Amino acid sequence: xxxxxxxxDELIRMSATDVVAGLKKGELSPLDLLDALIDRTEKVEPxxxxxxxxxxxxxxxxxxxxxxxxxxxxxxxxxLAGLPVAIKDYNSVAGQLTTYGSPIFAENRAxxxxxxxxxxxxxxxxxxxxxxxxxxxxxxxxxPVFGATRNPWDLRMTVGxxxxxxxxxxASGTAWLATGNDLGGSLRIPASYCGIxxxxxxxxxxxxxxxxxxxxxxxxGPMARNVPDLALMLDAMAHAHPADPLSFEAPARPFVEAVRxxxxxxxxxxxxxxxxxxxxxxxxRLCREGVQAFAGxxxxxxxxxxxxxxxxxxxxxxxxxxxASLRGELLETERERIAPExxxxxxxxxxxxxxxxxxxxxxxxRIFGAMVKFFETHDILACPTVSVPPYPVEQRFPTRIGDQxxxxxxxxxxxxxxxxxxxxxxxxxxxxFTSDGLPVGLQLIGRPKGDxxxxxxxxxxxxxxxxxxxxxxxxxx
Numbered sequence: 001x002x003x004x005x006x007x008x009d010e011l012i013r014m015s016a017t018d019v020v021a022g023l024k025k026g027e028l029s030p031l032d033l034l035d036a037l038i039d040r041t042e043k044v045e046p047x048x049x050x051x052x053x054x055x056x057x058x059x060x061x062x063x064x065x066x067x068x069x070x071x072x073x074x075x076x077x078x079x080l081a082g083l084p085v086a087i088k089d090y091n092s093v094a095g096q097l098t099t100y101g102s103p104i105f106a107e108n109r110a111x112x113x114x115x116x117x118x119x120x121x122x123x124x125x126x127x128x129x130x131x132x133x134x135x136x137x138x139x140x141x142x143x144p145v146f147g148a149t150r151n152p153w154d155l156r157m158t159v160g161x162x163x164x165x166x167x168x169x170x171a172s173g174t175a176w177l178a179t180g181n182d183l184g185g186s187l188r189i190p191a192s193y194c195g196i197x198x199x200x201x202x203x204x205x206x207x208x209x210x211x212x213x214x215x216x217x218x219x220x221g222p223m224a225r226n227v228p229d230l231a232l233m234l235d236a237m238a239h240a241h242p243a244d245p246l247s248f249e250a251p252a253r254p255f256v257e258a259v260r261x262x263x264x265x266x267x268x269x270x271x272x273x274x275x276x277x278x279x280x281x282x283x284x285r286l287c288r289e290g291v292q293a294f295a296g297x298x299x300x301x302x303x304x305x306x307x308x309x310x311x312x313x314x315x316x317x318x319x320x321x322x323x324a325s326l327r328g329e330l331l332e333t334e335r336e337r338i339a340p341e342x343x344x345x346x347x348x349x350x351x352x353x354x355x356x357x358x359x360x361x362x363x364x365x366r367i368f369g370a371m372v373k374f375f376e377t378h379d380i381l382a383c384p385t386v387s388v389p390p391y392p393v394e395q396r397f398p399t400r401i402g403d404q405x406x407x408x409x410x411x412x413x414x415x416x417x418x419x420x421x422x423x424x425x426x427x428x429x430x431x432x433f434t435s436d437g438l439p440v441g442l443q444l445i446g447r448p449k450g451d452x453x454x455x456x457x458x459x460x461x462x463x464x465x466x467x468x469x470x471x472x473x474x475x476x477x
Contacts, residue, residue, distance in 0.1 A: 004028060008036040012472060016083060016176035016229040017256075023068065023081035030063030030082035030126055033176075037084055037128065041174050047155055047475040050168035051086060051175075052146035053097050053130035059084060062126050071124055077254035078123050078235025085125040085233075086169050086178040090162070091117050091209065091220075093127045101135040101143030103337050104330065115207035115241045116179065116220045123236035131165030131178060135339045136327055138162055139189050139413055140397055148393050151193060152475045153438055157390040160189035166223050167194035173472030177233045180223045181208075184319060185386075185416025187221050191428040192385035192441025195471065197230045197458070198223045199427045200420070202449045204248050205234075207241030213325055214246060216423045217318060226468035227429070227459045231255040234451070251452065258452045262459035264297035265379035271305035272384065276312060277414055278401040279387045286440045287384040290431025293464035294382075294457075305381060306370035311418035314363035316348075316408065317356050319417070324349025341396070341409045364421045371422045375447045380457050385428040385441035387412050415443065425451045427458050430467045437476075 004027055005011040011019075011032065022028035038056055045051060066082045068074050074081070092098045092110035099105045113121060121127065135143040141164025142148035149164045151157040152172040159168045163180030167190035170178055180187040182200040191198030199221050206220040222233035234255045240247045270291045272284045295301050323345045330338060331346055338346075374381065388398050398412040399405065406412055419426050428441035442461070446454030462468055 004032070008039040011036040012040050012173045015226060016224060017232055019176055020081050020083050020232065023083060030066050030084065031060060033084050034060055034063055034128060037174060044172045044174055044475060047150065048152055048168050048172050049147055049149050050131055050165040050172065051129040052132050053089060054128070055096055056128055058095070059126055059128035066126065068124065073122055073124065076123070077250065077256065078232060078237070080120070080124040080236050083125055083176060084128040085120055086129050086131050086166055086175040087117055087127050088163055088166050088179045088181065089130040089133045090181060091179060093117055093130065096130060099145050101133040101145055103144050104334050106145050114209040115243050116209065116237065119207055119239050119241060120179070120236055125177070125236060131163070131169055133163070133165060134161045136342045137183070137323060137345070138341060139185065139410065140393070140395070141165055141190070142393070150393055150475070151390055152473055153195065154390070154436070155475055155477055156392055157438065158193065158393045158395070160193040160386070160390070162186040163198065163223060164190045167191055167196050167198065170194065170196045170223060170225050171471055171473060172475055177229060178223045179220065181218060181220045182420070183218045183322070184315065184410060184420055185413050187223060188385050188416045188426060188428040188441070188443060189413065191223060193390045193439060195430045195439030195467065196223060196225055197227055197427065197429055199230055199234065199455070200425060201234065201238070201451050202425045203423050204246040205451060206237045207239070207244040207247040210243050213322060215322060217322055217420055225471045227455060227462045228256070228259045231259050231455050234455070253452060255452060255455055258456040259459040262456040262463070264294060264299045264460045265457045267300045267302070267378045268294050268380045268382055269304040269374065269378045270301055270382045271303065274305055274308045274311070274383060274415060274418055276308055276418065277387065278404050279384055280389060280401065282434050283384050283387065283389055283440055286432035286434070287442050290442045290461070290465065291382045293461055297460050297464055305383070306367070306374040308367055308418050310363035311367055311421055312414055314360040315417045315421055316410070317352055317360040318364070320345055320349035321352055321357065322349070367421050368423065371424060372448070379453065381445040383443050384415055385443040387415055389434050389440060390438045419443070419445055424448055425454050427454055429458050429461050431461070431465060
């Protein structure tokens with residue numbers, strides 16, 4: 001074991017890809033990794049609060065009996081060989097709490113692991129902690145059960161959400177890989193705010209929890225410190241599951257091959273705002289500069305985008321219906337214990353008319369058709385991930401962009417949630433830092449089911465900019 005790191009901090013700084021390689025060679029053990037995570041968590045968690053539910057002892061027992069040689073899936077792509085993985089608290093791990101950040105579910109303990117978690121476990125991942133989330137849904141990670149998660153780049157700031165705990169754990173070194181899910185940007189927004197990588201994969205690429213409506217809005221996906229690690233995790237997650245009829249088999253070519261010799265896209269369309277609303281000037285400048293890295297790699301970059309008109313209203317309608325279908329029954333008995341934003345969203349969904357749903361579905365179909373047309377001449381659509389940089393953690397949500405007043409608590413998220421309507425894969429990759437030292441992500445959108453080529457493009461961008469080498473960091477005050 002001569003390549004084993006000398007101390008826990010050195011091990012924490014290794015990429016997930018290198019750690020898994022060490023596990024497969026027998027140079028590292030899952031217990032080594034858990035000991036390093038415990039050490040790092042003791043240093044970081046009092047400041048960040050990314051992983052409030054921890055079950056290290058149960059994970060250590062699993063790690064002690066884990067034998068990669070006897071694992072039935074050890075030869076399939078994405079085999080994690082005993083790597084510990086952080087699981088978002090919207091997903092269930094057998095025997096552990098699943099609170100959804102809500103006092104209603106504060107004592108809810110799962111009997112079984114859900115479809116996505118079971119797939120990761122079948123791929124050799126070991127769950128050891130649950131990452132913090134907003135209450136039921138949202139894009140600022142705070143809740144009345146565990147409190148707020150703080151941004152490792154500046155502890156005064158939000159990590160975004162809803163996969164905020166996962167993003168913060170990756171940035172601060174209490175995770176090598178973490179799970180997320182994405183409805184309106186819940187993978188992509190915290191990735192941007194924490195300077196990590198988050199992928200909203202194609203619908204069906206990763207199996208979802210069993211009680212979700214069969215709609216293309218909500219997906220499960222990977223989060224990582226860099227693109228190669230994210231590709232590895234997607235290979236671990238991307239498998240059909242009999243309990244999710246939307247899921248499909250893993251592709252013939254593993255996603256890790258997309259980053260071994262990544263190819264720059266031929267043509268990229270860039271838009272600062274999808275033609276819909278405002279963007280913070282510094283965010284726009286950083287994303288414009290970031291996308292030019294593709295030009296340096298040989299791509300043609302022009303300013304253009306499909307017609308997304310009607311997308312904001314369409315998503316607002318369809319999201320409200322989904323939230324109401326998932327949690328609407330709680331209003332009658334638990335109204336006093338539900339956040340006001342969630343009450344508003346549930347009631348909006350309960351009061352949507354048939355005409356509004358039909359209009360939203362027509363808009364969604366037209367926007368998808370416009371994207372298909374766009375990809376006849378372009379390989380990637382690029383835009384900022386979030387319209388504003390990270391904001392103070394005490395602020396529930398942004399209420400304005402520049403001089404523009406916002407009307408709902410998710411208006412500022414339009415750059416991600418309108419893309420959700422398309423069903424296309426989308427990834428946030430760090431592209432720079434504000435004058436205050438806060439990360440900004442560039443969102444790349446690929447063709448329908450074009451996850452492989454999208455990851456390849458993301459790897460080109462990451463290699464050109466070199467920002468992933470800065471992680472993990474100790475929390476900054």
